[in-house]
Amino acid sequence: MVERxxxxxxxxxxxxxxxxxxxRALIEQLAGGPANxxxxxxxxxxxxxxxxxHLQVLxxxxxxxxxxxxxxxxxxxxxxxxxxxxxxxxxxxxxxxxRFDALEDHLEQEHQ
Amino acid sequence: MVERxxxxxxxxxxxxxxxxxxxRALIEQLAGGPANxxxxxxxxxxxxxxxxxHLQVLxxxxxxxxxxxxxxxxxxxxxxxxxxxxxxxxxxxxxxxxRFDALEDHLEQEHQ
DNA sequence: TCACCATTCAACCAAATAGTTAAATAATTG
DNA sequence: CAATTATTTAACTATTTGGTTGAATGGTGA
Numbered sequence: 001m002v003e004r005x006x007x008x009x010x011x012x013x014x015x016x017x018x019x020x021x022x023x024r025a026l027i028e029q030l031a032g033g034p035a036n037x038x039x040x041x042x043x044x045x046x047x048x049x050x051x052x053x054h055l056q057v058l059x060x061x062x063x064x065x066x067x068x069x070x071x072x073x074x075x076x077x078x079x080x081x082x083x084x085x086x087x088x089x090x091x092x093x094x095x096x097x098x099r100f101d102a103l104e105d106h107l108e109q110e111h112q
Numbered sequence: 113m114v115e116r117x118x119x120x121x122x123x124x125x126x127x128x129x130x131x132x133x134x135x136r137a138l139i140e141q142l143a144g145g146p147a148n149x150x151x152x153x154x155x156x157x158x159x160x161x162x163x164x165x166h167l168q169v170l171x172x173x174x175x176x177x178x179x180x181x182x183x184x185x186x187x188x189x190x191x192x193x194x195x196x197x198x199x200x201x202x203x204x205x206x207x208x209x210x211r212f213d214a215l216e217d218h219l220e221q222e223h224q
Numbered sequence: 225t226c227a228c229c230a231t232t233c234a235a236c237c238a239a240a241t242a243g244t245t246a247a248a249t250a251a252t253t254g
Numbered sequence: 255c256a257a258t259t260a261t262t263t264a265a266c267t268a269t270t271t272g273g274t275t276g277a278a279t280g281g282t283g284a
Contacts, residue, residue: 008133015131020242021120024200031204037261050243052262057241071251071260079207086205088136089198092143095191096198132272149231162273164232169271183230183281 010062011088014081017061022046023054027077030064034076122174123200126193129173134158135166139189142176146188 017023022044029040041051055075058064062081067074129135134156141152153163167187170176174193179186 008136011136012131012133015127018200019124019127019131021124022242024120024123027204031207038259046242047244048261049245049263053242056262068251073261077204077207079204082201082204083208086198086201086208088130089194089201092139092189092191092194093198095143095189096195134272150229158272159274160231161233161275165272168232180281185231 007084010081010084013061014063014085017057017063017081018085020054020057022051023058026051026054026058027063030075030077034074036069036072036074040075119196122193122196125173126175126197129169129175129193130197132166132169134163135170138163138166138170139175142187142189146186148181148184148186152187 018027025044026040029035029043037052037055038048040055041048044051055064055066059066059075062078064075065078067076130139137156138152141147141155149164149167150160152167153160156163167176167178171178174190176187177190179188
């Protein structure tokens with residue numbers, strides 16, 4: 001297992017992006033399908049500009065992709081960085097092996 | 113699937129704690145076994161006080177526990193919050209299902 | 225007790241974060 | 255073209271973060 005300093009900055013921005021409840025909520029929203037900025041902003045109690053900035057943080061971390069579509073910007077989730085975060089966490093699963101086993105079993109069932 | 117606002121602040125501090133390379137390195141170090149503060153600080157190119165603060169961030173996120181042991185403070189990893197982070201990420205695994213499958217297979221082998 | 229060792233605390237600083245409002249940009253429709 | 259709609263940018267502010275140095279705390283051993 002070699003060190004991978006080149007991944008480090010990626011993990012920084014991925015975990016940083018996930019560290020804000022608004023951004024996690026945006027990811028949850030996008031898990032339901034692509035959406036444009038104002039639709040995503042609607043349930044949040046802050047300005048559109050603020051949501052726009054949060055989306056930029058998510059985009060820079062690679063968690064979402066944004067495509068201009070007419071005058072609308074369509075955002076959709078990209079799971080790749082989530083996978084990277086998952087991968088990092090998994091290295092330490094020995095410290096919660098019991099929970100890991102339970103989760104694995106749970107997924108096993110769901111995953112059919 | 114109910115909302116769990118009470119977990120939100122926890123996830124904030126967990127992901128926030130993981131978002132810094134020094135703190136992830138400290139976790140990697142502690143994965144090798146408990147250690148005291150100055151031992152942990154030694155490989156890092158910053159003051160002991162700075163490492164001490166990083167350890168406090170990890171402790172507040174619940175990722176480590178610190179027990180006074182004589183004049184030394186012994187730190188050890190607690191995987192529970194890692195499990196919480198893992199759990200959150202897992203909700204979106206449908207967006208990286210292929211990688212998830214590959215990882216699962218990989219773990220399957222390693223996990224015997 | 226005295227000196228030492230491990231660690232934290234306090235004060236400070238620069239940079240980043242998260243929000244605001246108002247103006248700018250750019251596509252759409254009448 | 256003019257008005258509208260969607261979104262970003264700019265400028266500003268308050269707070270947090272991540273680092274520093276130096277002093278304080280508190281256990282250990284001579």
